[in-house]
Amino acid sequence: MISDRKLTFYHSAPSRGNIVHWMLQELGIEFDVKMIDIRNGEGQTPEFLALNPLGKVPTIVHGDTVVTEAAAICCYLADMFPAAGLAPAFDDPMRGEYLRWLFFSPSTIEPALIDRVRKQEAGDRSMSPYRDWDTLMAMLRDVIGNAQPWILGEKFTTVDVVMGSAIRYGRMFDILPETPVFEDYIRRINLRPAYVRMQEIEAPYVEASMAV
Known part of the structure; x- marks a missing residue:
């Protein structure tokens, strides 16, 4: 079952990860977040490079599947969770x-x-x-x-x-x-509402990054 697979979202704020975070809020699904401090080198650890050799966010791990690149992640999520209606079906002319x-x-x-x-x-x-x-x-x-x-x-x-x-x-x-x-x-x-939720959750991380 797709819903049984654990979904982990590797993120850094602010970054392109916000795109995926917004997408996740639109889907309304459960997920874990692992914040990666890219500026302090956390994207270059062997563990993270094994997931994304470029050391970039966003990256997701869904069960045994790893997906990188924001648009590809969003495309994958829309197809994995079709109940949200965020993508036309495969046989839809659109x-x-x-x-x-x-x-x-x-x-x-x-x-x-x-x-x-x-x-x-x-x-x-x-x-x-x-x-x-x-x-x-x-x-x-x-x-x-x-x-x-x-x-x-x-x-x-x-x-x-x-x-x-x-x-x-x-x-x-x-x-x-x-x-x-x-x-x-x-x-x-x-x-x-999903965009508003994303912004509210991101706000403390953005403020912290600006204070550095």
């Missing part, structure tokens, strides 16, 4: 669109945000994961602007957890432009 946008965030949006912070140009458009900044912004405005109210329509899905986190991060640090399209979408995220 499954392709779901997977497209689920992995669009780490493969396309995040590289663009990093380049923007570093003030790097996309370079050769044919080799850039996001073509160029203006093209990506036009695409994001269209996708988020047409959310009704969520990216795949009326139903909130894992896509909103993963891509929503990227949009929220981009606006939090003024990497993405201020526009009602993004702000309205973020406001809808902020009203989700």
Whole structure:
């Protein structure tokens, strides 16, 4: 039974682990948390490197299964716990669109945000994961602007957890432009009870990290 498998979430706050923590709150399932102080080298212990050779969070262990990378973890969790309704079924025609946008965030949006912070140009458009900044912004405005109210329509899905986190991060640090399209979408995220719970649980860890 899937529900009988112990689920351990390796996390560090603040980090991309927040994406998985939000996902876990949306699922409403039981899990253990092991906080890893990445800055103090806890990600480099032999025990943790055996789980994630890059020494990164988030990482989960579900029974005998180890999953790393935030989007992959969220995809796995949605499929393992289908009762939450956060992913289309495998035979649902929306499954392709779901997977497209689920992995669009780490493969396309995040590289663009990093380049923007570093003030790097996309370079050769044919080799850039996001073509160029203006093209990506036009695409994001269209996708988020047409959310009704969520990216795949009326139903909130894992896509909103993963891509929503990227949009929220981009606006939090003024990497993405201020526009009602993004702000309205973020406001809808902020009203989700699972997101509120995640933020409340994370707050002490974030405050402690800022005090160091």
